[in-house]
Amino acid sequence: MKLLEHESKEIFKREGIPCPKGFLAFSPLEVKKYVKKLNKPVVIKSQLPIASRMKAGGIKFAETAEEAEKVASELFKLKINKFKVSKVLVEEKVDIKKELYLSITIDRYERKYVYLASTQGGIDIENLAKMHPEKICKVHVDPQIEVKPFDLIYITNKLGLTGTEARQFREIAGLFYDLTVKYDCELVESNPLAINGKGNLIAVDARMIIDDNSLFRHPKLKKKLFEEELTSFELKAMESGFSFVELDGEIGVIANGAGLTMASMDSISLFGGKPANFLDIGGGATSERVKTAVNLQLKHPKVKGVLINIMGGITRCDEVARGLVEAVKETGIKKPITVRMMGTREEEGKEILRKNGISYLETMDEAAEEIVKLVKGIKIGNPCK
Amino acid sequence: MAILVNEESKVVVQGITGREGSFHTKLMLEYGTKIVAGVTPGKGGIKINGIPVYDTILEAKEEHQEINTSIIFVPARFASDAVFEAIKADLNPIVLITERIPVRDSMKFIGYAREKGIRIIGPNCPGVITPPKTKIGVLPAHVFKKGSIGMVSRSGTLTYEIAAAITNAGLGQSTCVGIGGDPIIGMDFVEVVKMFEEDEETDAIVVIGEIGGNLEEKLAEYIKETGQKKPIVAYIAGRTAPPGKRMGHAGAIISMGMGTAESKIKSLNEAGIPVAELPSQVAEIVKSKLEKLKK
Numbered sequence: 001m002k003l004l005e006h007e008s009k010e011i012f013k014r015e016g017i018p019c020p021k022g023f024l025a026f027s028p029l030e031v032k033k034y035v036k037k038l039n040k041p042v043v044i045k046s047q048l049p050i051a052s053r054m055k056a057g058g059i060k061f062a063e064t065a066e067e068a069e070k071v072a073s074e075l076f077k078l079k080i081n082k083f084k085v086s087k088v089l090v091e092e093k094v095d096i097k098k099e100l101y102l103s104i105t106i107d108r109y110e111r112k113y114v115y116l117a118s119t120q121g122g123i124d125i126e127n128l129a130k131m132h133p134e135k136i137c138k139v140h141v142d143p144q145i146e147v148k149p150f151d152l153i154y155i156t157n158k159l160g161l162t163g164t165e166a167r168q169f170r171e172i173a174g175l176f177y178d179l180t181v182k183y184d185c186e187l188v189e190s191n192p193l194a195i196n197g198k199g200n201l202i203a204v205d206a207r208m209i210i211d212d213n214s215l216f217r218h219p220k221l222k223k224k225l226f227e228e229e230l231t232s233f234e235l236k237a238m239e240s241g242f243s244f245v246e247l248d249g250e251i252g253v254i255a256n257g258a259g260l261t262m263a264s265m266d267s268i269s270l271f272g273g274k275p276a277n278f279l280d281i282g283g284g285a286t287s288e289r290v291k292t293a294v295n296l297q298l299k300h301p302k303v304k305g306v307l308i309n310i311m312g313g314i315t316r317c318d319e320v321a322r323g324l325v326e327a328v329k330e331t332g333i334k335k336p337i338t339v340r341m342m343g344t345r346e347e348e349g350k351e352i353l354r355k356n357g358i359s360y361l362e363t364m365d366e367a368a369e370e371i372v373k374l375v376k377g378i379k380i381g382n383p384c385k
Numbered sequence: 386m387a388i389l390v391n392e393e394s395k396v397v398v399q400g401i402t403g404r405e406g407s408f409h410t411k412l413m414l415e416y417g418t419k420i421v422a423g424v425t426p427g428k429g430g431i432k433i434n435g436i437p438v439y440d441t442i443l444e445a446k447e448e449h450q451e452i453n454t455s456i457i458f459v460p461a462r463f464a465s466d467a468v469f470e471a472i473k474a475d476l477n478p479i480v481l482i483t484e485r486i487p488v489r490d491s492m493k494f495i496g497y498a499r500e501k502g503i504r505i506i507g508p509n510c511p512g513v514i515t516p517p518k519t520k521i522g523v524l525p526a527h528v529f530k531k532g533s534i535g536m537v538s539r540s541g542t543l544t545y546e547i548a549a550a551i552t553n554a555g556l557g558q559s560t561c562v563g564i565g566g567d568p569i570i571g572m573d574f575v576e577v578v579k580m581f582e583e584d585e586e587t588d589a590i591v592v593i594g595e596i597g598g599n600l601e602e603k604l605a606e607y608i609k610e611t612g613q614k615k616p617i618v619a620y621i622a623g624r625t626a627p628p629g630k631r632m633g634h635a636g637a638i639i640s641m642g643m644g645t646a647e648s649k650i651k652s653l654n655e656a657g658i659p660v661a662e663l664p665s666q667v668a669e670i671v672k673s674k675l676e677k678l679k680k
Contacts, residue, residue, distance in 0.1 A: 051634055103634065106488060108568045108598045111495055125634050143492045184489055191634055214487035216462055245627060258566065259540025259595050262622035263664050269625045270662055278626065283541075311542040311549075313525040342549065343525060364546065365665050 001210045001221070002049040006089045008206035011183070017175050018202045022091030031072035034090040035065040041093040044072050046085040051207070054123050056080045061093060094204050099192030100159070100169070101125050101136075104176045106186055113141040113180065115151070115173065119159045121192035147177040168201040169193075183221070184214030233277075233300055240292050242279055249274025251375055252297035252306040254290075256281050256315045264309045267364060273372035276303045284314040290323025291330070298333040305336040305375040309364055312343025319345075321352035328358070336374035340367035387515040387560040388535065388580040388587070389478055389504070394519050395451040397442060397476065398423045399467045400458035401433050405482070409458065409523050410434050416520040421449045424470075442474040456480040456512065456521050464508070465490040472498050480521050481507030481571070491569040498571065505571025511541045511563035522563065524548075532557015534671060535581035537574060538593035539566050539600070543622055547593060547667050554668040556675075559587040566595075574604040582614045588678070589616040589671050592658075596623035599643040605652035616674035619660045620667050621649050 003011070009019045023034040024047070035042050046058035053059050058080050062068035068090070078085045101121030107114040117137045120128050129136055137158040141147050152173050156166040176188045187209040194204045210221060237244030243258065247265075251273050255261040258280050265275040277300075281293050297306045310320050320341060328337070339360040341349050353360050361367040396413075400406040401423025411434050414420055420436055422445040429440035439445040446452050455476040459467040464483040471479045472494065479498065486508045498505045506513060512522010516529040528549040534556050538544040544563055551558065562577050564570055574592055581587045594601040601621065608617065624646040643649075650660045661667045 101634075106492070106568065109573075109600070109603060111492055111499075111569050113492075129634075142496055143489060144496050181489070184487055186488065189634065211488050213461065213485045214489065217487070247625075247627060255542075257540065257542030259538075259543030259593070259622045260546060262595060262626050263543050263546070263620075265626065266622065266624045267663055275625060311545050313542065313545060314523070315542075343528070343545070363665060365663055 001212055001215070003208040003210065004047045004049060005045060005206055006047055006087075008208040009089075009203070011179065011208065012203055012206050015175050015179055017172055018200065019206065020091040020094050020202060020204065022089050024087055025072070025090050026087050028069045028072040028076060031088060031090050032065045032069040035062065035068040038090070038092050042068055043091050043093045044068060044075060045089045045091065046075055046078065046080070047087045047089055048080055048083045048085065050081060050083065052123065053080070058085065094194055094202055095197035096192070096194045096204065097197055097199070098195040099204075100195065100201075101191045102169070102173060102176065102193045103187060103189035103191070104141075104180050104185070105189075107140060110140055113143060113177070115139040115141065115155060115176075117155050117159055117173070119161070125191055141177065146181075147174060164199055165195060165201065172201060172203070179208070183208065184211045184217060185209060186211050233296060237279065237293075237296055240289065240296075242281060242293060242296075244280075244296075245278045247275050247277055249276045250302060250304040251371055252276050252279065252300065252303040253309070254279045254281060254293050254297060254306060255309040256283060256285065256311060260309065260311055264307060264364065264368065267368035268307060268372060271369045271372040273368075273375060276300065281315070285319065285323075287319045287323035287326065290320050291327045294324050294327035295331060298327065298331045298335055303335065305338075305371050307367055307371045308337065308339045308341070309367060310341040310343070312341065312346060312349075314344075316345045317341040317343060317349030318352060321349035325352060325356045325358065328356075336371065338367040338371040338374070340364050386584055386586055387518070388577070388584050389506070389560060389562060390454065390513050390515050390519050390521050392419070392518045394419060394454045394521060395449070396420045396454045396456055396521060397445055397449075397452045398436070398456050398458065399425075399442070399471065400460070401425055401436065401438055402428045402431075403458055403460070405523075406458035407433050410436060412523075412526070413456075413520055416526050417517070418519045418521060421452055442470050442476070446474055452476065454478060454480070454521060456482065458482050461485040461487070465494055468494040468505070469497070472501060472503055475501075475503070477502075478504040478506055478513075479571075480510070480512045481505055481565075482510060482512060482523060483507070484509040484567075486567070488567070488569050491567060495569060495571050504576075506562060507565040507567075507571060509567045510565030510570070511544065513560060513562050514558070515560045516558055524561065524563065528552055529561060530557035533559055533586060533588035535559050535577075535584065535587035535590045536561040536593070537577040537581070537590070538563050539595050540593055540622060541566075543620075543664065544593055547591065547620065547664050550665055550668040551591065551671065554672055556668065556671065559584060568598065574600045575607045578604060578607070578617070587615065589618065589675055591667055591671060592617060592619040594619060594621045594649055596621070596626055596646050596649070597644050601649040602643045602652045605649075605656040605658065608656040608658060613657055616671070616678065617658045618667055618670045618674065619653050619658050620664055621646050621653075621660055624650075
């Protein structure tokens with residue numbers, strides 16, 4: 001679960017990591033009010049769950065309250081990727097002497113936490129990692145041992161930091177680790193972590209991602225969705241507990257298990273079609289759930305045909321067949337569907353399909369190829385669509 | 386011999402009284418898996434499918450010294466304790482079926498197990514099957530048949546799909562290992578492939594990967610260094626999947642371009658490992674490789 005900058009900064013401040021003074025504003029008028037209160041040059045930052053807001057124009061500067069109001073009204077009209085700007089963080093502008101980078105994340109292969117630190121922070125950090133990987137200091141932390149002072153001394157020495165800067169950096173890095181443990185973070189990041197005119201370190205930006213699987217340990221961190229991130233169909237699918245992602249194509253995909261669903265999409269592409277989405281019904285879906293899934297697909301305006309690919313294990317083919325038949329009857333929508341099912345209760349499932357005039361194919365390849373052909377056939381029939 | 390599990394595996398089922406635990410205990414027993422005890426704290430003294438249940442593994446071991454393997458169905462919030470208990474009792478391997486375990490917990494118990502030389506398979510995995518001897522997991526038995534193909538996979542149903550095709554092609558499996566789909570898992574591709582390389586009953590290896598992480602790239606690195614001792618054929622799911630969630634800049638820095646299907650296919654090809662475009666092609670490619678070997 002991604003936290004927004006202002007949420008991350010609230011936590012940072014609570015834990016003792018210095019951040020610029022600022023206020024959350026929901027309108028240009030509010031921005032104006034807060035700038036007057038701050039009585040300083042400000043930075044106005046759109047609060048969106050994406051990285052690289054600066055590059056996308058989501059961060060603006062202003063000297064006066066009037067200018068801030070004007071700039072903010074532009075920001076509130078802005079849409080970056082799918083996201084509309086609905087709130088901004090108004091902060092005093094930090095007099096940045098140097099931009100550092102600091103994060104802690106998970107190294108999947110090493111099965112450990114890893115610190116990433118650099119004295120060349122800022123918007124080009126990913127480029128730096130590609131061009132000059134040696135300029136990024138990496139230190140792994142074993143969660144059984146936790147972070148030790150020597151880890152942090154090593155980092156500041158590698159970065160060439162000395163005196164107060166080194167001391168403050170180590171303190172913040174230590175707090176980053178504490179945060180990671182306390183909130184089950186997959187990421188704690190500050191870019192830039194700035195050195196200001198007075199030589200003090202301050203987290204100009206803050207990002208946190210919490211491990212979704214840990215949310216039972218953090219009842220205060222309510223699971224929240226960035227609804228803009230999801231289409232209305234994705235929201236519906238999520239409410240039904242499906243794993244569902246919309247794509248650009250025209251063939252809806254229903255399968256069980258992420259690997260098989262991805263493989264079904266890949267097969268469609270290989271036969272010259274384009275998947276409209278990814279819908280994984282998971283394991284052991286009832287006919288009711290299958291009906292909901294098929295309903296979603298049939299009612300989706302972009303979907304011109306549906307591929308259903310089931311490898312029965314704990315999922316039973318007869319349940320799938322029953323759900324499919326019900327959805328087709330209920331919606332009355334006639335879009336081509338190809339079905340392939342194998343495994344638990346395969347024969348019973350096929351029998352249900354036969355009785356209801358729904359054809360099926362024996363292999364995944366045949367079903368993928370067939371749906372591509374059928375959908376292309378529709379296209380030729382309706383060239384205007 | 387096959388790998389990891391065989392007729393010598395004497396199994397304790399942790400979480401045997403739960404819905405999944407009791408259901409799959411029954412299926413495993415039907416397959417012939419030697420399950421000797423179950424553990425659920427607070428439920429000691431009862432029997433499930435004829436299997437005695439204990440409160441702790443230590444008590445189970447006092448009665449059944451032969452226990453050497455664990456399979457865990459315990460819900461995510463208690464799974465970590467269950468794994469530590471199995472490690473402490475020196476059970477090896479530990480098959481961890483549970484999904485949605487917090488990644489910090491996984492890092493801790495996997496780190497501890499690795500130090501002690503104990504193999505964890507999973508979490509969030511379908512388990513291991515050595516047909517026709519034993520099945521320690523939730524894999525559907527009917528798609529597997531004794532044979533000479535070692536299978537290792539990050540996926541569930543896709544593994545069954547490819548296993549069925551291999552079985553239908555008359556090949557069958559020595560052992561099939563589902564290593565799990567979580568970001569942090571115990572055994573990885575390299576470790577399982579090494580075991581298959583040394584296994585006399587395995588003639589060829591099938592690797593089923595998917596996008597995300599760098600386990601496939603690391604396997605390619607290993608094969609590049611040591612050469613292909615046995616034919617390996619791969620399939621990677623997710624060629625057309627959109628890029629997954631990015632963990633800020635750190636995600637990009639740490640993955641360094643690895644993780645995409647292109648990256649995985651390219652690295653595997655460079656190591657001389659063919660990557661099938663369709664799941665159905667895997668069996669054909671394996672078959673042709675084996676025929677070449679015979680000549």
